[in-house]
Every structure is written in C-alpha cells, then in structure tokens.
Amino acid sequence: MLRERALLRDSYRCQHQGCGIYLRKGRSGDNAAVVHHIKPHKGDLALFFDLDNLQSVCKRHHDSDLQSVEARGYDTTIGPDGWPIDPQHPGA
Numbered sequence: 001m002l003r004e005r006a007l008l009r010d011s012y013r014c015q016h017q018g019c020g021i022y023l024r025k026g027r028s029g030d031n032a033a034v035v036h037h038i039k040p041h042k043g044d045l046a047l048f049f050d051l052d053n054l055q056s057v058c059k060r061h062h063d064s065d066l067q068s069v070e071a072r073g074y075d076t077t078i079g080p081d082g083w084p085i086d087p088q089h090p091g092a
Contacts, residue, residue, distance in 0.1 A: 002049060003035045010056035021058055030060040040070055 012023045012033065023033035036057045041048040074088035084091050 002051060002054070005051060006035045006054040007033055007056050009051070012056065014058040014061060015055040016057045016061040019058060019061060023056060023058055027059075030058060032059040034059050034062040036062055 007023065014021050014023060014031075021031050024031055026032050034057050035054050037048070038053050038055055039047060041053070047053055074084075074086045074090070079085045
C-alpha cells in the first residue's frame with residue numbers, strides 16, 4: 001500500500017517544516033498520520049500514485065497550513081530576509 005510506504009519511508013514523523021512529531025495510526029488527534037500530496041494531483045493518476053509526491057504529515061499541519069496553501073495557491077511563509085519564500089506569492 002502506497003500510504004504505508006510513505007509513512008515507513010518518513011519513519012512515521014511529520015515532514016512539515018521542522019515539526020518532526022511522531023505520527024500515529026488513526027484519523028483523529030493532532031498527531032494522526034496523514035499522507036499529503038506535495039503537488040496537487042488534480043486527477044492525474046501518475047502524480048497521485050507517485051511516492052516522491054507524497055509526504056507524511058500530522059493532521060494538525062495538514063488540516064491548517066497545507067490545506068490553506070493549496071486553497072490560496074501559494075505559501076505565506078516569510079523568510080529571514082523579510083520576503084516571502086514561495087515564488088508564487090504575489091509579493092515575491
């Protein structure tokens with residue numbers, strides 16, 4: 001199963017920007033394991049089943065940060081230089 005392969009590859013740890021908490025099986029709780037598509041697949045089955053396009057994240061980050069980025073189309077994180085880190089950001 002592809003989901004399990006991604007979780008094992010990532011050692012059941014959240015891969016979101018320095019989080020690193022241990023993930024647990026199940027769908028509830030902030031540290032529940034979610035396998036996230038880095039690049040939205042939008043129906044592209046090759047991208048959907050691409051292990052390199054998957055990352056293990058905690059439910060808290062998936063349901064807040066990552067879903068917001070996907071809905072907006074860019075990340076709002078500001079780098080140490082004071083500028084957005086995402087080249088898709090309108091202020092970049």
